[in-house]
Amino acid sequence: MSSSLHPMLNVAIRAARAAGAIINRAALDVEAVRISQKQVNDFVTEVDHASEEAVIDTLLTAYPGHGIHAEESGRTRGSAGSDHVWIIDPLDGTTNFIHGFPVYCVSIALAVKGRVEQAVVYDPTRNDLFTATRGRGAFLNERRIRVSKRTRLPEALVSTGFPFRKGDDFPTYLKMMGDVMQRTAGLRRPGAAALDLAYVAAGFTDGFFETGLKPWDVAAGSLLVTEAGGLMGNFTGETGDLLEQGECLAANPRVYAQLVQVLRKYSRFDSTPRTPGERREPISLKKTDESHDAA
Structure with a gap:
């Protein structure tokens, strides 16, 4: 120690x-x-x-x-x-x-x-x-870490989590992931949200998004990201109560702003007025006590 x-x-x-x-x-x-x-x-x-x-x-x-x-x-x-x-x-x-x-x-x-x-x-x-x-x-093995310096979403590597429980809104997830995949250099699903956030903090990935997360999924990672110079909030970009929102977006500041533009329409917190015919597709969260990335 x-x-x-x-x-x-x-x-x-x-x-x-x-x-x-x-x-x-x-x-x-x-x-x-x-x-x-x-x-x-x-x-x-x-x-x-x-x-x-x-x-x-x-x-x-x-x-x-x-x-x-x-x-x-x-x-x-x-x-x-x-x-x-x-x-x-x-x-x-x-x-x-x-x-x-x-x-x-x-x-x-x-x-x-x-x-x-x-x-x-x-x-x-x-x-x-x-x-x-x-x-x-923020530190990795006692070495100071910072979020990545990439500024353009088409160059960004982004991680996420996939739905895996009965009742999860899989069709909307597919639309959301399709929107991100077409606008980035790559989309990854490692399967451990806390580590995903640590990787954003270290600059190994440029951003991360997921819904259905619990406080133990995001608590440590949220501080790593912000102390490494990144931003973390929900899909509208609002920080609010990071532990209880269930909806998580983390990235370096420039990529964060661009991901908000892609993901905002999927947020259950989005109250932005819509033009006629424009659809809002919020992702439903299962009301369980389990972690979405407990898998």
Whole structure:
């Protein structure tokens, strides 16, 4: 741990690495991992639970008065009334993990009075550690990172998430992805939203968009992106409450503005007047407690 880092960030890093060690051990024999299904195409494993326990135990040992908001255990641990709440996804990209596809991560954020102040996204397969403290910048393995410098959407590489649950508005997703694909250099679907946001922060991709996301999907990534000089909000470009909107757009500032022009008509927050015959195609969000990228 670094003495120059905020002490709460150091604890989060220790928690993320403890979870990563559990994940890496399980990855050596992934076929032996017990898997259950929360709903169609939405899986949880014993590794999710074990890594979440490791994260929570590490955090509450250091800060027993803090609150917890975790994907698998919800708010059952920690202090319910605390201003300090740790938002945790112990294994973002579970479907990737159970197939041996090495794109998944641990995501930990600390929100103080509703605002994210500390962030860690840890990729155990690459030993990549993304960190941020509000006002101090974003880092990858202790090296300062910035969003990309690309200014034109046709040159941009953009990541997204696909719908995978029964009842998701797949036809509208196809239209939205078609609009983006025709205007960019490429569209990718890695399958772990927290890592997608970290990659925007590092400039590996130029933008990211998805709907149906939960606070644990975006909490850490939102601070990484903004501390790296990027913008994050909904499809109309408004920042608002990033943790609760469910609709996420992140990019460097120039690409962000251009993606808003493409995606605005799909936003459930868009109140822009329409010309006669112009269609607005909002994407419906499923009202579940699960992450859209829990897969």
